[in-house]
Amino acid sequence: MKKIIYILFSSLFLLTGCLDDLDQYPNIETTSSDVYKDASNYKAVLGKLYVAFVINGQEKGGGNSDLSSNNGQDYMRSFFNLQECGTDELASTWLEGDKVGDLTFLSWDANDPWVADMYYRIFYNIALCNEFLRNAGDEQIARFTESEQADIRGYRAEARFLRALAYYHALDLFRNIPFVTENDPVGTFIPPRYEAKAVFEYIESELQAIDGDLPDKEECEYGRASKGAAYALLAKMYLNANIYTGTERYIDCIDYCKRVIQQGYALEPEYKKLFNADNHKRTNEIIFSFPVDATHTVSWGATTYIICGAVSNTSDYQKPADYGVTSGWGMFRVRGEIPALFNEKDGRALFFTEGQTQYLDIIDNQSNGYFVDKWTNLTDEGEMASNTVDGGVNTDFPVFRLADVYLMLAEAVSRGGTGATVTEALAYVNGLRQRAFGNDYETYGKLTANDLTVDFFLDERARELYWECTRRTDLIRYGRFTTADYLWQWKGGVKEGRAVDGKYNIYPIPTTDLTANPNLRNENY
Numbered sequence: 001m002k003k004i005i006y007i008l009f010s011s012l013f014l015l016t017g018c019l020d021d022l023d024q025y026p027n028i029e030t031t032s033s034d035v036y037k038d039a040s041n042y043k044a045v046l047g048k049l050y051v052a053f054v055i056n057g058q059e060k061g062g063g064n065s066d067l068s069s070n071n072g073q074d075y076m077r078s079f080f081n082l083q084e085c086g087t088d089e090l091a092s093t094w095l096e097g098d099k100v101g102d103l104t105f106l107s108w109d110a111n112d113p114w115v116a117d118m119y120y121r122i123f124y125n126i127a128l129c130n131e132f133l134r135n136a137g138d139e140q141i142a143r144f145t146e147s148e149q150a151d152i153r154g155y156r157a158e159a160r161f162l163r164a165l166a167y168y169h170a171l172d173l174f175r176n177i178p179f180v181t182e183n184d185p186v187g188t189f190i191p192p193r194y195e196a197k198a199v200f201e202y203i204e205s206e207l208q209a210i211d212g213d214l215p216d217k218e219e220c221e222y223g224r225a226s227k228g229a230a231y232a233l234l235a236k237m238y239l240n241a242n243i244y245t246g247t248e249r250y251i252d253c254i255d256y257c258k259r260v261i262q263q264g265y266a267l268e269p270e271y272k273k274l275f276n277a278d279n280h281k282r283t284n285e286i287i288f289s290f291p292v293d294a295t296h297t298v299s300w301g302a303t304t305y306i307i308c309g310a311v312s313n314t315s316d317y318q319k320p321a322d323y324g325v326t327s328g329w330g331m332f333r334v335r336g337e338i339p340a341l342f343n344e345k346d347g348r349a350l351f352f353t354e355g356q357t358q359y360l361d362i363i364d365n366q367s368n369g370y371f372v373d374k375w376t377n378l379t380d381e382g383e384m385a386s387n388t389v390d391g392g393v394n395t396d397f398p399v400f401r402l403a404d405v406y407l408m409l410a411e412a413v414s415r416g417g418t419g420a421t422v423t424e425a426l427a428y429v430n431g432l433r434q435r436a437f438g439n440d441y442e443t444y445g446k447l448t449a450n451d452l453t454v455d456f457f458l459d460e461r462a463r464e465l466y467w468e469c470t471r472r473t474d475l476i477r478y479g480r481f482t483t484a485d486y487l488w489q490w491k492g493g494v495k496e497g498r499a500v501d502g503k504y505n506i507y508p509i510p511t512t513d514l515t516a517n518p519n520l521r522n523e524n525y
Contacts, residue, residue, distance in 0.1 A: 035135075036135040036136075036140070039141070039144040039145070039148035039151070039152065042132075042136065042151070042152050042155055043151070043155065045132055046132065046155045046158060046159065048128060049125070049128050049129055049132060049158075049159055049162050050162065050223065050224070050290075050291075051297055052066070052075065052124070052125045052128055053074075053075045053076060053125065053162075053290050054074060054075065054076055054290050054291070054292055054297050054299050054301075054302045054397075055074055055297055055298070055299050055302075056073065056074040056075070056121075056299075056301070060298045060391075066124060067120055067121070067124055071099065071113055071114065071117050073117060073300075073301050074121070074299055074300075074301035074302060075118075075121040075122075075125065075301075076290060076299070076301050076302035076303075076305075076397060077299075077300075077301025077302060077305045078114055078117045078118035078121055078301075079118060079169065079469055080301075080305065080306060080469055081100055081103055081114050081118075082103065082114060082115070082118050082173060082472070082507065083469040083470070083471065083472045083473070084467065084469065084471060084472070085100050085103035085104050086103050086104060086105075086106045086472065086481075086491075086504075087471040087472050087475060087481070087488075088335045088337045088338055088462075088471070088488035088491075089334060089335065089338055089462065089466050089467060089471045090104075090332050090333075090334065090335070090467070091104075091332055091333045091334065091335045091360055091363055091364075091368070091369045091490070092104050092331065092332045092363070092364065093330055093331055093332055093333070093364050093365075093366050094330075094331055094364070095363070095364050098331065099113050099114065100114065103115075104363070104490065105490065105491075105492060105493035106482065106491065106492055106493070106500045106504045107492075107493060107500070107504075108504075108507070108508075109508065109525060110508040110509065110510055110511045110514070110522060110525050111510070111511050112508075112510075115507050115508065115510060116510040116512065118173065118507070119170075119173075119174065119507075119509065119510050119513065120510075122166050122167075122169055122170045122173075123166075123170070123178070125162070125163075125166045126163055126166045126167065126170075126180070127180075129159045129160070129162055129163035129166070129182075130163070130180060130181060130182045130184075131182070132155075132156075132159045133156060133159055133160070133163075133181075133182035134182040134186075136152055136153075136155065136156045136159070137182075141153075153213060154213060154214075154215075156213070157210040157213035157214050157225075158214070158224060158225050160206050160209070160210050161206075161207070161210060161214065161225040161229065161230055161233075162225065163206070164203045164206045164207050164230075164233065165233060165399075167199060167202070167203050168203055168233060168236075168237060170199070171196055171199045171200060171203065171244060172240070172244075172473055173506075173507045174506065174507050174508075174509060175195075175196040175199075175244070175506045176193060176194065176195045176196055176199075176523075177193070177194060177199060177509070178191035178192070178193060178194070178513070178517055178519065178520060179191055179192055179193070179194035179198075179199065179202070190517055190518070190519060191517065191519065192519050193519045193520050193521070196244045196245065197244065197245045197246070199244075200237065200241065200244045200245050203233075203237065204234065204237065207230045207233060207234050208234075210230065211227060211230065214226055214227045214229075214230055215227065216228075216263060217263040217264055217265065217283075217287075218264065222280055222283060222289075222291075223280075223289060223291045223396075225288060226263070226287070226288070227259075227263060228259075228260050228263040228265065228287045228288070228400075229287055229288035229399075229400060231256045231257075231259040231260045231263070232256075232260050232287050232288065232400035232404070232405055233400070234252075234256045235253050235256040235257045235260065235405060235408050235409075236400075236404075236408065237249075238250070238252040238253035238256060238412075239253045239408050239411065239412060239477070240473060240476075240477050241253075242477075243476060243477055248415070250412040250413075250415050250416060250417025251412075251417050251418055251419055253408060253409070253412040253417060254409055254412045254413065254417045254418070254419040254420045255419055257405045257406075257408050257409035257412070257420075258409070258419065258420065260287065260402070260405045261402075261405065261409075265284060265285060265287060265402040265405075266284045266285065266402070267284070267285055267402060267403065267431055267432070267435055268282045268284055268285040268286075269435065270435075271347060271348055271435055271436065272347075272350065272374070272376075273380065274286065274398060274401065275374050275375045275376065275395065275398075276324075276375075276376050276377075276378050276379065276380065276395060277324060277376070277377050277378055277379050277385030277386070277393065277394040277395045278379050278380045278385075279395060279396050279398065280396055281380075282398075284402075285401050285402045285403065286396075286398045286400075286401045286402075287398075287399075287400040287401055287402065287405070288398075288399045288400045289396040289397055289398045289399055290302065290396060290397040290399060291396045292304070292392070292393060292394065292395060292396050292397065293394055294385070294386030294387070294388075294390070294391030294392055294393065294394050295386075295391060298391050298392050299392050300392060302392075302397055303375065303392075303393050303395045303396065303397050304388065304392035304393045305329075305331070306375050306397075306467065307323060307324075307325060307375045307376060307377050307388075307393050307395060308325050308327075308328060308329040308331075308388055308393070309329045309330075309331030309332055310323075310328075310331070310332065310333070310371050310372045310373075310375065311323050311325055311327075311328030311329065311330070311371065312328050312330045312366055312371060313327065313328045313329060313330035313366075314330060314366050314367075315328075315355055315366070315367075315371075316355060317352075317354040317355040318352050318354070318355075318371060321384065323373075323375075323376045323377060323378065324376050324377030324378035324379075324383070324384040324385055324386075324388075324393070325377055325384075325388045325393070326384075326387055326388045326389045327388070327389065330366055333356070333366070333368070333369030333370055333371050333372070334351065334369055334370055334371075334372050334466070334467075335359075335360060335369060335488055335489055335490070336357075336358040336359035336360060336369065336370075336489060337488045337489065338462055338466055339351055339358055339370055340358070341459050341462055341463055342463060343437075343444050343445070345437055345440040345443075345444040345445070346436050346437060346444075346445070346463065347435075347436050347437065347438060348374075348436045348463055348464060349463075350372065350373035350374040351370035351371065351372060351373060352370060352371040352372075352373050353370050355367060356368070356369065356370050356371065357369070358370060359489060360489050360490060360495075361495070363489075363490045372466075372467055374466070374467060375395060375467065376395070377393040377394060377395055398468065403432055403464050403465070404461075404464075404465060404468075404470070406428035406429065406431065406432060407428075407429070407432070407457060407460060407461055407464060407465075409424075409425060409428060410425035410426075410428055410429050410452060410457065411454070411457040411461075413425040413452075414452050414453060414454050414456075414457060415454055422449050422452065423449070425452060426447065426448070426449050426452060429447060429452065429460070430445075430446060430447055432460075432464060433445040433446060433447060434446075436463070436464075455478075458474060458475075458478050458480070461474050462474075476505050481504070481505055482499060482500045482501065482502050482504050482505055483499050483502075484498070484499040487499075501524070503523070503524035503525060506523075508522040508525040509521075509522050
């Protein structure tokens with residue numbers, strides 16, 4: 001059985017009825033004093049903060065939804081669509097049915113349903129964390145025993161990490177956003193607008209402040225936030241700091257990558273095992289994940305969406321059982337430019353090609369574009385882990401893993417950051433290449449210092465991290481998401497690809513929130 005924190009996830013009913021719908025702007029209308037009367041309830045509420053990234057309601061598969069929304073989907077399904085749909089890593093089949101046509105063609109507006117769902121999911125999660133923290137201050141918990149207070153202080157650090165993660169997603173996707181913490185009043189409070197630099201500085205200060213209260217790797221229960229998770233998030237922020245704040249922070253990126261490495265993580269020997277139904281066992285490499293389980297945290301989004309969505313429902317060749325799924329959804333494939341990045345000896349090139357063309361004459365034709373074999377619902381023994389029709393998949397989503405940290409450090413070195421040498425960076429990258437190429441490493445995979453150019457890392461990150469929700473952020477960092485510097489098929493809605501307006505580097509605040517909060521505005525939309 002999975003060693004995830006079921007004890008956290010088993011009492012979600014405690015929050016039912018405590019929170020009003022956050023349709024308009026992120027604040028809590030009412031709270032339940034009964035929830036926080038007993039110290040034991042704090043851990044159950046903390047569980048809600050974690051699973052709110054995976055499921056979207058109080059019942060199986062998102063029933064009794066926390067929010068009314070356009071699509072009724074969970075946080076991770078929205079995040080995956082916003083990070084992947086418009087890039088070279090994804091080609092959607094069900095453009096109109098899934099309402100992802102505008103995401104796919106980089107042509108959305110402030111009324112896009114997925115943009116709105118992501119926005120409200122983010123701020124709903126932030127609101128949950130704020131309400132927890134309002135009730136977890138030293139004054140509020142003083143009535144409990146010393147041991148209980150110590151536990152709650154640890155939970156408090158985890159809640160601050162989860163809030164920081166949600167705020168980071170808001171920063172990366174929307175930039176200038178409404179801002180609210182546990183110190184603000186509830187009910188009629190209208191949040192102020194924070195510009196990206198201020199949001200960045202807040203997240204940075206929060207993650208640094210909780211350093212002493214988060215556990216080290218070896219002391220951390222699976223599925224919960226450790227020091228390594230906070231360090232990895234800081235490293236990612238620092239790598240992209242020039243985009244968010246106008247100031248490069250590559251030295252800090254290297255510093256925090258090294259802090260992650262010093263926690264004692266190591267690469268998983270088999271790349272594909274990082275993305276199967278037993279990936280909860282990969283705590284050597286996976287730093288922090290969103291646990292998905294076919295009994296306890298059933299989701300039709302998250303990794304169920306990724307895995308079932310990548311299996312055809314029309315192919316005469318691709319068999320759902322080979323991926324541990326009951327049936328394919330046929331939702332999406334990869335655009336041809338990504339497979340073109342791989343050497344044929346690279347073991348990370350996990351694509352189903354039989355009966356498929358590499359490139360896309362018609363973007364929503366299932367026979368155009370390769371399907372992705374990377375994610376499965378198979379156990380280590382190759383058996384189906386769950387009935388996906390009844391309970392979705394059993395595969396967790398790795399939010400941060402060591403391979404990403406290695407690539408962030410090496411890219412920061414290539415961009416002039418100090419604190420690590422080119423020799424160190426090369427060793428980390430070649431560690432990934434050795435895993436990828438196996439016995440062919442010396443001939444086809446091994447790199448020299450001259451190979452570690454800045455441009456190399458954009459391609460290598462695609463080879464290592466495709467479909468892990470990093471591509472949009474990476475392309476923006478390289479100035480290639482909206483520009484003509486890199487074109488892929490159907491970028492901008494035309495087969496040959498074209499540049500689009502630079503405003504599409506940032507998603508707009510939904511129109512409904514502009515109406516509700518006069519402090520907010522969108523540039524260029």
